[in-house]
Amino acid sequence: GQQVQQSPASLVLQEGENAELQCNFSTSLNSMQWFYQRPGGSLVSLFYNPSGTKQSGRLTSTTVIKERRSSLHISSSQTTDSGTYLCAITNAYKVIFGKGTHLHVLP
Amino acid sequence: AQTIHQWPVAEIKAVGSPLSLGCTIKGKSSPNLYWYWQATGGTLQQLFYSITVGQVESVVQLNLSASRPKDDQFILSTEKLLLSHSGFYLCAWRQGGTEVFFGKGTRLTVV
Numbered sequence: 001g002q003q004v005q006q007s008p009a010s011l012v013l014q015e016g017e018n019a020e021l022q023c024n025f026s027t028s029l030n031s032m033q034w035f036y037q038r039p040g041g042s043l044v045s046l047f048y049n050p051s052g053t054k055q056s057g058r059l060t061s062t063t064v065i066k067e068r069r070s071s072l073h074i075s076s077s078q079t080t081d082s083g084t085y086l087c088a089i090t091n092a093y094k095v096i097f098g099k100g101t102h103l104h105v106l107p
Numbered sequence: 108a109q110t111i112h113q114w115p116v117a118e119i120k121a122v123g124s125p126l127s128l129g130c131t132i133k134g135k136s137s138p139n140l141y142w143y144w145q146a147t148g149g150t151l152q153q154l155f156y157s158i159t160v161g162q163v164e165s166v167v168q169l170n171l172s173a174s175r176p177k178d179d180q181f182i183l184s185t186e187k188l189l190l191s192h193s194g195f196y197l198c199a200w201r202q203g204g205t206e207v208f209f210g211k212g213t214r215l216t217v218v
Binding site for chain 2: 031033035040041042043045048086088090092093094095096097098099100
């Protein structure tokens with residue numbers, strides 16, 4: 001089965017609403033990262049967060065290793081937040097991605 | 108200065124033709140290196156990883172090969188391209204069990 005599962009698969013918001021993206025993993029890891037994938041394909045690293053909570057501007061990431069989950073919270077969404085958000089877990093030699101959450105923020 | 112550089116940015120190649128994609132890491136000693144591939148609308152899949160010069164491990168077989176001829180260089184290649192090789196290729200690096208950093212990628216179209 002899939003080792004990294006993201007939910008929801010897609011999300012449509014009105015500008016100003018908050019978003020909660022989830023990542024659940026079924027295997028052990030030594031780190032967790034969240035990325036934003038640009039329409040052209042390149043990745044922007046949002047958080048490297050193996051455990052605990054980290055915040056950057058309107059984005060907050062929380063990883064709870066014991067429960068094998070991580071979340072990405074986007075507050076006061078903007079149209080420029082639209083795109084694909086990916087979570088990835090890493091162990092010694094692999095970086096395993098989820099299928100992503102496709103976020104669309106309406107003006 | 109950019110730490111990781113991928114080339115070319117984009118390629119259009121014919122089925123059956125050879126391919127070579129490159130990745131260079133600057134200013135880092137003995138990084139772990141990775142190649143990823145993403146079909147249009149698909150999930151990012153790890154293809155290869157390398158922890159040292161001359162050693163490359165395959166994760167997913169896609170009729171591609173990889174080599175690490177220098178500490179700072181990672182090459183992805185094939186002698187005969189298939190239509191199914193089309194997609195987006197990303198190179199990445201990291202040191203120790205820390206954050207992974209990605210290049211800007213190569214868009215490959217096989218016609």
